[in-house]
Amino acid sequence: MAIYESEHTKFMREWLAQHPQEVEEQKKGRALWWDKPQDLDTSTRRAQAQVPVKSYYYDINH
Structure with a gap:
């Protein structure tokens, strides 16, 4: 079987x-x-500092 190569x-x-x-x-x-x-410390701090995204971004009631 031949393997394709572009x-x-x-x-x-x-x-x-x-x-x-x-x-x-x-x-x-x-x-x-x-x-x-x-x-590792910088990566951990960045991960902890992230703000969770709303399920529906344009919903002003939540």
């Missing part, structure tokens, strides 16, 4: 094979925006 995926595989330096650039970009150290 044209975009094929293109990206070929392009990354031809430009291996871009893998490092991807990792730098990911580290810049997503890979951040996590602080």
